[in-house]
Amino acid sequence: MLVYLNRNTGSTAPERWKAKVTQRETITVTVQRGSAATGQQAQEFQVPAYESQTVLDVVSWIQQNTDPTLTYRFACRVGMCGSCAMMVNGVPRWTCRTHVKKVLKDQRIDIAPLRNLPVLKDLAVDMDPFFDKWVAAEGRHHPTAGREEPIPAINPEAQNRQVASAGIECINCSICYAACDTVANDPDYLGPAALQRAWTLYNDAKDADRSAILDAVSGKGGCHSCHSMGSCTTYCPNGLDPLSAIAGLKRATTRRFFGGGA
Amino acid sequence: MSRVARAHPLWLAYILHRLSGLLLALFLPFHFLVLSLALHNAARLDSFLTLAEIPVIKLSETALVFLLAVHMFGGLRLMALEWLPWSGAQKTWAASATAGAFFLSFLFLMRAI
Amino acid sequence: MTAFHLYMAQRLSALVMAPFVLVHLGVMIYAIQGGLTAAEILGRTQGSLFWFLFYGMFVIAVALHAALGLRVILAEWAGLRGGVLNGVSTAIGLGLLGLGAHAVWAVTAGGGA
């Protein structure tokens, strides 16, 4: 039988988190406001510094304490949903997992909406183009079996499975998409995440339509538009490597061209 | 608007490849024109070629060879990257390509002088 | 002509050029040792079927390669699209081919020998 002590009266939250507010200096934060439609301008805020503080916390603090109209997006707060990406000092980052210390320069941070996507308002962008391209790259499973059939045995060590698994943990945060200059320069370019998804599927033994995938990535704005500039791989917060995935697609399409089959 | 940060080796390799390709393409018509002169007037070509002795011209010739070398090695690097089974040693590729280019153009410079 | 075919054409022309560029650079380094004269160049090349084919193929490859390369740059950096893009890059390709053919003819055909 469990024995629990009685509540000791008046034990509320410790003072230490709050103490930091008064002791600590502030951070100067520049936030890009507005949208393409309404015009964008930078606005400066002073935000108190805390011990454990992410860039998302900084943005939230502004909305909750200074400017209730500031718009941004987040959901999971732990790097799983890929909703909170923004440009931080010119670098695309997942803000819920970016500690302020990592990006602070002279007590300043510069925050802007994610690059290469239409800005809806302030720090929230329209992600539809990113997902439209995901679909356009045939970024979805083409079934070989139905729900009444058993789950196929697949050797996890098989080479193609390893390749497929390498790119599978993408959280579609669009950070690579924002980092890539080819995306910036070519509105048709499918972009690193969508192409990486296509490569993952191409290597999936369960996928029924490998040649449809190669067709989808061989057209205008397909994998051949990539210049291997590698910003995708450099900035992916999950350490994925779209650059190599896209190279894989180029190799596969070339092999098919020389009669190597899909 | 805030600046976009992108100074990492692969991006530098990309921009180097693009600028060298662009400059080479701009130089090419000029190069062809000079050679065409040979058809009508070997002497004019000659007098042009003696310009190559002038240091400034010499330097820019060297630069061109450098560009060609950089671009070629960069291009070969790209094709290796795309077509050979992926090795993972990206940055080494980029670096060695540039190094090779430097070596070649240096060789050229030394020989020329 | 899909995007993929343009890609293949650019890569293959680049691959073809690689040995040409190396030989070309080698010859230049060799030639430049004693300083270049028109006579020296022409003496080596004129009337030679080998050099005709060599530079002829080089020119075809480079015209194709550079035109396709510039096509990409024009699309990405100058925002050209569709018909305009195709027109301009075809013109560049044909222009380079014309100039190049002229130069090859000048350097290898007829002449003193």
Add this chain to the structure above:
Amino acid sequence: MFTLKDIDRHDTDILILGTGGAGLFAALHALQTAPEGTKVTIAVKGLIGKCGCTRMVQGGYNVALGNGDTVERHFMDTIQGGKWLPNQEMAWRLCEQAVVRIRELENEIGCFFDRNPDGTLHQKAFAGQTADRTVHKGDLTGIEIINRLMEQVLARPVEKLQEHRAIGLIPTRDGSALAGVLMIDMRTGRFRFVRAKTVLMATGGGPTMYKYHTPSGDKTMDGLAMALRVGLPLRDMEMVQFHPTGLLAGDHTRMTGTVLEEGLRGAGGQLINHAGQRFMFDYDGKGERATRDVVSRGIYAEMRKNNNPEQEGVFLSMAHLGPEWVAKKFKGMVERCADCGFDLAGGKVEVVPTAHYFMGGVVVDVDTRTALEGLYVAGEDAGGAHGSNRLGGNGVANSTVFGGIAGDVMGMDIRTMGALRDPDLGVLEAELARACHPLGVKPGHVLPLRQRLQNVMWDEVGVMRTEAGLKRGLSGIAEVSEALMQTGVSAEMLAFNLTWHDWLNLRSLCDISEVITRAALERDNSRGAHYREDFPDPGAMEDSYFTVARANGGRVEMHREAVQFTRVRPGETVLPAGEPETLVAAQ
């Protein structure tokens, strides 16, 4: 301020609220079963597939796939885990259909779950399970499930209403059926009334009214609050599951409350109190490896003993297992902590119990139908499948199984439904006025009120409860609720105005907090996640009852209903005689 004329009108056939496992599966199944030409619309508070908790699932998906494990065994674990409170038909459906759903996920949707070296699915056992049953993709199972579902849905002809927040279920004039749903198009700030023949509510509950909580920020009990207002019965509302180890980093950061995974304790992680001592063996023979509710109570009790204001929670320490090993085995967790400035592998991390999952929900039948014609509920919004406690791994199984069922049933039911129904304009107007209320009041700060509610709920309606505390809780909630009505939001710029939505979030949270508290007062025993210090006994299993809450003229009324033991009675089992108690090798 706004009138009915300001509401944009929109019609569809099948409307789905939410894009977690339940919502996305419903969309796919509705497209499969509905007649050709049926219009399917998804409305969601965030972006499709990128919000909600299904994406955050770590540990995995419970399904009995042989090797000695059976649907019967899964069912018995579920009933026993829920302390005999589950609706047995729902629990059976869950276990039985999970088998089909997992094959669908692998074969049709394209998920890839971890394999054994021989290529078969890898399965492990969460606490409280008697077989290695949990299918997973590393510790990021939810990302795999939701990404694959999302891309299937995006590639199909489904109408998307993203960043559309449902704010009111609007019935027909006679109140017998649902006419449609009132929403705010968050991007423009305009109101939109969407009529549909069938509506699935899959907004995923989410006990985020606690100071420490794990669910995603978009989940604020909107669905249950809407169901309450439209008069539907809600069951098991006292049942809030706490995860024992939430990260504690101060109330200025959104990281606080996020989960440090179960596996850390399973692997030998130790919990250390303010005195620097291990304590879990004082509470349970399994120590840190005891079930979630037991460990949560142990930690909470230690926290109350502590008088050191510099330390609030307890410490989770892994260092004795070897920092390198920990960093390798729990790479994701270690990196996540490091990003926040904590050293999980080599140091110790401060943790607290954190509100994780909500077992309570709308009363539904096994086909997800509710008392209101045209309204279906699935996933975390629906009550009954888990009873007083949810087994780890049964949550995502529940949302995908019943989401799929809802899609199928809506696709079939719609065949017999004629025209779209006309709404009760009085209700529509009332819901509009409700959402507009803050726009007519002097602007103030919403956040401090949210924090006040979260403190009240944590202190009085949290891990351990007493009658006196719950009563204090009720008045605390009422105060916050009252203060909220006096706190306004500037109406100047309604497009993508998060503060307006913070206000609406808190409105839903206040309403459901009151229901949770009343239900907790109603249950005078301790079962599963609900622990009454003044009634520590579980009561006779034979006499098990579940609580039902219902709004009546602005008041929440509680009553009890006896659990129907339709498949198995307490003390009995559906397993064949002679079956071993557990198939899991002792650790």
